[in-house]
Amino acid sequence: MLDKYQQAYLEEAREIVLELESAVLALDKSREDADLVARAFRALHTIKGSGAMFGFTAIAEFTHHLENAFDQVRNRNLNVSSELIALALSATDQIKSMLQEASGGDPADAAAGTTLLLKLRELMGTPPAASAPKAEAASAPPASPAGEEREWHIRFSPGPELIRYGGNPLLLLRELAQMGTLKATAVTTAIPPLGDLDPERCYVGWDLLLHGKTTADAILDVFIFVQDACELKVEPVATPPVELTPLGERRRHPGRRAYDKENASSIRVAPAKLDQLVDLVGQLVTVQAHLGELAGRRDDRELQAVSEEIESLTSSLRETSMGMRTVPLRPAFERFKRLVHDLGQTLHKDVELTFEGADTELDKTVIDQLSDPLMHLIRNSMDHGIEPAEVRATLGKPATGTVHLSARHAGAQVLVSVSDDGRGIDREAVRGRALEKGLISPDARLNDSEVFSLIMAPGFSTAREVTDLSGRGVGMDVVRKNVESLRGSIEISSQPGAGATVTLRLPLTLAIIDGLLVRVGDTRFVMPLANTVECVELSRQDIEAANGKHLANIRGEIVPYVRLSEYLQIPGTHQEREQVMVAETEHGRFGFVVDEVLGDNQTVIKNLGRLFRSVTELSGATILGDGSVALILDLHRLAHNVIRNGSLHPGSPLRGPRQQPYQES
Numbered sequence: 045m046l047d048k049y050q051q052a053y054l055e056e057a058r059e060i061v062l063e064l065e066s067a068v069l070a071l072d073k074s075r076e077d078a079d080l081v082a083r084a085f086r087a088l089h090t091i092k093g094s095g096a097m098f099g100f101t102a103i104a105e106f107t108h109h110l111e112n113a114f115d116q117v118r119n120r121n122l123n124v125s126s127e128l129i130a131l132a133l134s135a136t137d138q139i140k141s142m143l144q145e146a147s148g149g150d151p152a153d154a155a156a157g158t159t160l161l162l163k164l165r166e167l168m169g170t171p172p173a174a175s176a177p178k179a180e181a182a183s184a185p186p187a188s189p190a191g192e193e194r195e196w197h198i199r200f201s202p203g204p205e206l207i208r209y210g211g212n213p214l215l216l217l218r219e220l221a222q223m224g225t226l227k228a229t230a231v232t233t234a235i236p237p238l239g240d241l242d243p244e245r246c247y248v249g250w251d252l253l254l255h256g257k258t259t260a261d262a263i264l265d266v267f268i269f270v271q272d273a274c275e276l277k278v279e280p281v282a283t284p285p286v287e288l289t290p291l292g293e294r295r296r297h298p299g300r301r302a303y304d305k306e307n308a309s310s311i312r313v314a315p316a317k318l319d320q321l322v323d324l325v326g327q328l329v330t331v332q333a334h335l336g337e338l339a340g341r342r343d344d345r346e347l348q349a350v351s352e353e354i355e356s357l358t359s360s361l362r363e364t365s366m367g368m369r370t371v372p373l374r375p376a377f378e379r380f381k382r383l384v385h386d387l388g389q390t391l392h393k394d395v396e397l398t399f400e401g402a403d404t405e406l407d408k409t410v411i412d413q414l415s416d417p418l419m420h421l422i423r424n425s426m427d428h429g430i431e432p433a434e435v436r437a438t439l440g441k442p443a444t445g446t447v448h449l450s451a452r453h454a455g456a457q458v459l460v461s462v463s464d465d466g467r468g469i470d471r472e473a474v475r476g477r478a479l480e481k482g483l484i485s486p487d488a489r490l491n492d493s494e495v496f497s498l499i500m501a502p503g504f505s506t507a508r509e510v511t512d513l514s515g516r517g518v519g520m521d522v523v524r525k526n527v528e529s530l531r532g533s534i535e536i537s538s539q540p541g542a543g544a545t546v547t548l549r550l551p552l553t554l555a556i557i558d559g560l561l562v563r564v565g566d567t568r569f570v571m572p573l574a575n576t577v578e579c580v581e582l583s584r585q586d587i588e589a590a591n592g593k594h595l596a597n598i599r600g601e602i603v604p605y606v607r608l609s610e611y612l613q614i615p616g617t618h619q620e621r622e623q624v625m626v627a628e629t630e631h632g633r634f635g636f637v638v639d640e641v642l643g644d645n646q647t648v649i650k651n652l653g654r655l656f657r658s659v660t661e662l663s664g665a666t667i668l669g670d671g672s673v674a675l676i677l678d679l680h681r682l683a684h685n686v687i688r689n690g691s692l693h694p695g696s697p698l699r700g701p702r703q704q705p706y707q708e709s
Contacts, residue, residue: 051272053098054147056268060087061139069381075124080648084132085114090265091139097215097270103142109161110135113168129169133382135160157297167436170290187656193257195281201231201249204242206273213246219266224256232592253281300583315408318369324646325365327360328558333646333669362556362646372401372461373451376411382424383613384447387426394433395445404451406458410530410550414460417523418509421462421546422447423519429466429544439541443464457532457574463545469538477504487587493631496536500524531663533680535628559647559666562625562638565614569673570647570666575627575679579641582622596635605635606686612661629683636679647676661685 064087071080088111110132116122138160141152142504198220220226232248232417241247253262263278264271317553332354339351376400385398406414430445437443448459471492478498489628498504500520520603523546527534531551536545551557551574559570582605590596596603605624608614624635652675656662663678 048211049270050098050100052092053100054143057091057095057103057143058140060091061086061136061143062375064091065133065382066378068129068136069385071124072126072129072385075692078118081114081117081124085111085118086115086262086265090268093219093266093279094268095214100142100146103139103146105141106135106142106157106161109164113164116168122168125167131160131163131167132566135164135384137465166638174674186325186410190311194411196254196258196260196680197261197279197281198252198254198263198362199275199277200267202246202270202274203273203275203578204245206270207244207246212259213248213250216266216270217250217252220252220254223258223262223266224254227253249275283655308578308682313368316366318408322365322369322556325362328358328665329362329556329646329648334671335669337669359646366407369407370405370407371408371411372403373411374416376418377402377449379415380418380449383419383422384426387423391426392432393426393430393445395430395442396420398446398448400448401452402449404453404458406451406550413526413530414548414550417526418449418460418462418547419525425462425464425466425544429464429468429469431608441450458550459547461545461547463543465543466638468540468542469496469536469544470501471538471542474498491534492538496538497538528660528681552655557647557649559645559676560625561642561645561668561693562623563640563642564612564638566610567614568640568642568668568672569608571625571627571679572647572676573644575629577626577628577633580624580626582624582637598624598626601633603633603635606682609639611639611682611686627683629677629680632686633681634679634683634686636677636682645674649676 064084067080067083068086071077071084071131074080076492088107092107092111094103095101095107113122113128113132119130119684120127134156136245138152139158141150142157144150145152147709196375200213201218206213208652212650217226217228227252231251232247234249235247236242264276267274267276300451335351336355339348368547383399384395387393388395412707425447426445430447431439431441433443436445444463447462448461450463452459475484478495478501478553479486481501483498483501483504500523502521504520507681524534527548535547535549536544537547551572558573560576562569562571578598580596582596586596594605594607596605603624603626605623622637622639623641624637625641626633626635645666645668647666650666652659652662652665659682661678662675663681664676665673666676
C-alpha cells in the first residue's frame with residue numbers, strides 16, 4: 045500500500061509529466077526558445093528529485109538521463125533536433141507507464157526504456173557503459189533555475205510525519221545548496237528530554253540564508269511534495285537584514301510578501317471526499333425540501349422562518365460544494381497537443397491546435413468523461429476535415445491547418461466546441477450515404493442541421509475504405525452516446541470549404557441541478573431549468589387555430605410541441621387551459637405541454653439503474669420533499685424521438701415509444 049506522501053507524489057508527477065509534454069511539443073515549434081527548455085528541465089528535475097526522495101528510484105534514474113540531455117541543451121552543448129523531440133516524447137510515455145506501474149497498474153516496458161536510454165546516450169555522445177546515478181545523487185540538480193541574484197530567508201521545520209513517511213530533510217538542504225551559497229542555523233529548542241524522544245520524528249528546524257540567482261518559486265519547488273508535512277516560509281531578505289525569530293512564530297513584516305502555508309492558494313483533496321461531500325449536501329437538500337413541505341402545511345411562522353433560513357444556507361452550501369468539484373478545462377485541452385502532433389505525423393499533415401476559454405470550469409466528473417468524445421472529434425477534423433498541404437495551397441489556405449478547441453459558459457451549461465479550417469462536411473455525400481443505408485427516405489426534406497446529425501448514426505461513415513483512423517463508423521456514434529450519458533447535446537455546423545464546428549452542450553454538474561417541477565395527470569416530473577426558456581398558456585382556441593397541428597404561435601414564432609400526457613400515455617382528461625414549457629433543444633425551440641407548473645425545485649439526481657437503460661426520455665429521478673419520487677425528463681432526447689417518430693407531421697397521431705400506458709414506478 046502506498047503511503048499518502050508517495051500517493052501525493054504520483055498524483056503531482058502525472059500533472060508535471062503533462063507540463064513536460066506540453067513544453068516539448070511547444071519546443072518542436074520554437075527550437076531556440078530558452079524558456080521552453082527551462083520549463084522542460086524544471087519539470088524533469090522535479091520528477092527526478094522528488095521521486096528519489098520518496099523511494100521511486102527507477103523513475104528518478106530514468107528521468108535523470110533525459111534531464112542531462114536538456115541540461116546540455118541549456119548549456120548549448122546539444123541542439124534541439126527532431127530526434128531529440130521524438131526521444132523526449134517517447135520518454136514522457138515511458139515515465140507515464142512507470143508512474144502507472146508505481147500506482148499498481150501494468151508494468152512498464154523495461155526493454156523500451158533501455159532502448160530509449162541507449163538512443164539518448166548516443167545522441168549526447170555519452171559512452172553506453174555510463175552508469176545510472178544513485179538515488180540520493182539524483183535529487184541534486186546540475187544548476188538552479190535562473191533568477192535575479194539576491195538573498196533569501198527560508199524557515200523550514202519538518203513536521204512529525206515527514207521522516208515517518210520517507211522524507212529526508214538533509215536531501216532537501218543539499219538540493220538548496222546547489223542553488224547558491226547556503227548558510228544554515230539549526231533550531232534545537234524543540235528537542236525533548238532523551239526519554240521522550242521519538243526516533244521517527246525530526247525535532248530540529250532550520251533558519252536558512254540562501255544567496256544565489258534563483259526565485260521563490262524555484263525554492264518552493266524543492267519542498268513541493270512535503271509542504272503539507274512541514275512548516276515553511278520563504279521571503280526575500282530586506283534591508284535591514286531579516287530578524288531571525290523562533291521558527292514556530294509567524295512574524296509579519298509590512299510591505300514584504302511571504303510564501304508560506306498560510307498563503308497557499310489551493311489544497312489537494314481526494315475526489316472521493318468531494319463526492320462524499322456532494323452526496324451529503326444532496327441528502328441535506330432532500331431533508332430541507334421535506335422541512336419546507338412541513339412548514340408550508342402548518343400555520344407556524346417560527347417554523348416557516350427557520351425553514352427559509354435553512355433553505356438559504358443549504359443553497360449556499362450547495363453552490364460552494366459544486367464549485368469545489370469544478371476544475372478548469374485547460375489540463376484536458378493540453379492533453380490533446382500530443383494527439384495532434386502524432387496524428388499529424390501519421391497523416392503527413394501540419395496541424396496546429398489552438399485554445400480559447402481553456403480556463404472555463406466544469407465538473408471534474410464531466411471532464412473525465414469528455415476525453416473520448418473530444419479525441420474522436422479531433423481525429424475526425426484531422427482525417428476528414430484538414431486537407432493535405434498541396435490541396436490547401438491550391439485553395440489559397442495556409443499550409444498549416446488549424447484545429448480549435450473552445451469553451452464558454454452559457455447559463456447552467458458549458459459549450460465545448462471543436463472546429464477546423466478544413467473542407468467542411470459534404471452535405472450531399474452525407475445524404476447519399478444515408479439513403480444507401482436506409483436511414484432516410486428519398487423524398488425526405490432535411491435542413492442542414494438534420495443532415496449533419498445523420499453522421500452520428502451507428503455505423504455511419506462516408507469513407508469508402510477502412511483505415512486505422514476511419515471508415516468503421518464508430519467515432520461519431522461514440523461521441524453521441526458519451527455526450528448523451530452526460531445529459532448533454534450536440535450541434536453541428538459547416539460551411540463548404542471553410543471547415544466544420546461541433547459544439548457539445550454539457551451540464552455544469554451531474555449531481556444537483558435547478559429544476560422545474562411540473563404535473564402531467566397525477567404524475568410529477570422535473571424539467572432541467574437550464575433548458576427551459578419560458579412558460580405560456582395553451583387554450584382550446586389556440587389548438588383550433590392551428591387546425592389540429594402540434595404548433596403554437598408564440599409572439600410570431602411557430603414552435604412545435606408535444607403533449608406529454610399523450611406521448612407518455614398517462615391517463616387523464618385535457619384541461620381547458622394547459623401549460624406549454626418552451627425549451628432549447630438541439631433541434632431548436634420545442635414545446636412540452638403539461639397540466640400544471642408546480643414551481644422551482646432543487647433536484648438531487650439519482651440514477652435509474654439498468655432496468656431503465658432503454659428509456660431514453662428520462663435522465664434520472666429525484667426524491668421530493670414529501671418523500672415521493674419524480675422522474676427527470678431529458679428534453680433533448682424527447683424532442684429527438686418525437687421528430688424521429690414523425691409525431692409532428694400534420695394529421696399523424698402522437699405515439700410514444702411504449703406499447704403499454706406509462707405508469708409511475
